[in-house]
Amino acid sequence: MSTLNPARTAREYPARYRLEAARCEACGAVSFPARLVCPACRGRKFAAVTLAPEGKVLTWTVIHVGPPSHKHDVPYALAVIELGGGVRVTCQIADVDPAKVEAGMAVKLEFRRIQQDGEAGVIAYGHKAVPA
Amino acid sequence: MRDVAIVGIGLSRWGEVWDASLRTLWTEAALAALDDAGIDHVDSITVGSMAPGLFVGQEHLGGLLAGELGMAGVPATRVESACASGGVALRTGFAEIAAGLADIVLATGVEKMTDVSGDDCTAALAAAADAELEVFHGATFPALYAMMARVHMARWGTTREQLAMVAVKNHRHGSLNPHAQFRQQITVKDVLSSAKVADPLNILDCSPITDGAAAVVLADMETARKLAHGRPLIRIAGVGQASDHIALQSRPDMAAIPATTAAAQRAFKMAGKTPADVHVAEVHDCFTIAEIMVLEALGLCPAGEGGRQAESGRTALGGALPVNPSGGLKSKGHPVGATGVAQAVEIVTQLRGAAGKRQVANARVGLTQNMGGTGASTVVHILEVAP
Numbered sequence: 001m002s003t004l005n006p007a008r009t010a011r012e013y014p015a016r017y018r019l020e021a022a023r024c025e026a027c028g029a030v031s032f033p034a035r036l037v038c039p040a041c042r043g044r045k046f047a048a049v050t051l052a053p054e055g056k057v058l059t060w061t062v063i064h065v066g067p068p069s070h071k072h073d074v075p076y077a078l079a080v081i082e083l084g085g086g087v088r089v090t091c092q093i094a095d096v097d098p099a100k101v102e103a104g105m106a107v108k109l110e111f112r113r114i115q116q117d118g119e120a121g122v123i124a125y126g127h128k129a130v131p132a
Numbered sequence: 133m134r135d136v137a138i139v140g141i142g143l144s145r146w147g148e149v150w151d152a153s154l155r156t157l158w159t160e161a162a163l164a165a166l167d168d169a170g171i172d173h174v175d176s177i178t179v180g181s182m183a184p185g186l187f188v189g190q191e192h193l194g195g196l197l198a199g200e201l202g203m204a205g206v207p208a209t210r211v212e213s214a215c216a217s218g219g220v221a222l223r224t225g226f227a228e229i230a231a232g233l234a235d236i237v238l239a240t241g242v243e244k245m246t247d248v249s250g251d252d253c254t255a256a257l258a259a260a261a262d263a264e265l266e267v268f269h270g271a272t273f274p275a276l277y278a279m280m281a282r283v284h285m286a287r288w289g290t291t292r293e294q295l296a297m298v299a300v301k302n303h304r305h306g307s308l309n310p311h312a313q314f315r316q317q318i319t320v321k322d323v324l325s326s327a328k329v330a331d332p333l334n335i336l337d338c339s340p341i342t343d344g345a346a347a348v349v350l351a352d353m354e355t356a357r358k359l360a361h362g363r364p365l366i367r368i369a370g371v372g373q374a375s376d377h378i379a380l381q382s383r384p385d386m387a388a389i390p391a392t393t394a395a396a397q398r399a400f401k402m403a404g405k406t407p408a409d410v411h412v413a414e415v416h417d418c419f420t421i422a423e424i425m426v427l428e429a430l431g432l433c434p435a436g437e438g439g440r441q442a443e444s445g446r447t448a449l450g451g452a453l454p455v456n457p458s459g460g461l462k463s464k465g466h467p468v469g470a471t472g473v474a475q476a477v478e479i480v481t482q483l484r485g486a487a488g489k490r491q492v493a494n495a496r497v498g499l500t501q502n503m504g505g506t507g508a509s510t511v512v513h514i515l516e517v518a519p
Binding site: 069 | 251252255258263264265267268269270271272274275278279280282283286327328329330331333377379380381382386
């Protein structure tokens with residue numbers, strides 16, 4: 001049951017390929033990905049900003065039973081990461097022994113392949129974290 | 133707003149029920165509830181179901197199931213809030229009667245989960261998480277709850293063994309429930325040595341995949357008194373619901389479930405009660421850490437004390453506040469859309485004094501808490517024996 005398709009994948013390029021986010025002009029809160037209403041103040045005017053890729057691990061898990069889209073990645077570490085300015089992302093941590101991941105670990109987002117729809121379907125890219 | 137009572141309860145067969153379809157399971161539960169109430173008509177039907185389109189390729193359950201019951205013509209509506217769908221179906225039925233739109237409502241929940249492979253089941257359940265922010269990156273529900281567990285353990289000193297004790301307790305309760313899917317007792321060692329799913333959660337920290345349906349008949353108090361048949365009349369004293377961002381990363385404190393707190397506060401306020409008034413509770417233990425965090429969110433124990441509740445015996449049968457006497461989602465089973473209604477079935481059974489070996493002595497006030505995702509939808513009901 002793939003949820004990848006070309007239109008969906010393409011419209012997610014700004015966030016997934018370029019870490020484009022939106023700063024609320026009313027309260028300054030940064031939303032990632034960009035959205036129409038600021039969850040902090042309900043402001044509707046935003047300025048485009050690009051996230052700095054450096055951050056730290058807030059919490060993590062090592063997944064031993066993965067979903068069909070990531071079956072072949074197990075075991076893999078998944079984490080909630082806080083970037084500068086308090087923006088949080090959820091993504092995998094790569095290039096590290098999953099057993100070595102810990103809270104507070106410094107990481108950096110890199111552009112990686114995330115999943116693909118079979119042999120001939122869409123290949124979706126985005127960010128994974130790696131040790132900084 | 134009119135008062136509402138539960139006058140009939142019913143469950144279908146639960147477990148891996150390969151010889152029954154979604155519609156058959158649902159009809160079993162509906163007929164059981166109608167027979168228990170001693171009625172043959174209703175004014176409205178609500179159906180909680182999370183993902184029948186993904187599990188069995190069937191949407192539009194309202195009309196389908198009214199027809200199955202021979203009640204085509206009756207207003208019938210499916211509601212969906214992930215694993216809280218059943219609780220929302222109950223609340224919707226309550227609201228219809230309270231508002232005077234109906235006098236008798238059949239409020240139900242159903243999920244048929246074993247017609248698909250384990251992979252497709254995992255993917256269907258994951259649809260209740262944030263597809264763009266979480267699932268795209270390989271998140272699963274055990275993984276999200278595992279990340280909540282880690283924060284709770286770091287913040288409050290909750291231990292891996294305390295998580296296991298929730299599963300041990302709920303299996304002990306389920307061993308006393310003829311309706312439970314997994315009735316074997318387990319030990320802390322069994323939990324700790326079971327297969328890893330998403331560290332620190334193992335397979336015995338997780339609720340199972342279950343086919344099943346549950347139904348209750350709701351009525352206004354005047355109608356309900358005529359249908360009591362000499363049994364205690366069970367009134368819905370309070371109802372509360374709340375939402376939150378569905379992505380865990382969007383929650384400022386990942387060791388708390390604020391939607392559950394908000395839903396509970398609304399329900400307690402409506403009921404004119406406090407957590408100290410609750411004699412028995414059925415809560416959403418989809419994972420062991422969930423029961424721990426939910427008890428704190430409901431105010432049934434102080435923040436940070438959730439891990440000690442099962443360990444101390446307080447939440448076991450015979451303790452001061454038995455939680456999940458049915459066995460909970462962990463042992464009784466978790467057909468996701470049915471769970472919120474099945475919790476009410478258990479509390480009504482307890483308040484009627486009809487729970488057999490798992491009866492909580494002198495239970496007169498009970499609480500149900502049903503939630504979707506990592507807590508972004510929560511419904512709380514407070515039931516009591518009406519004077």
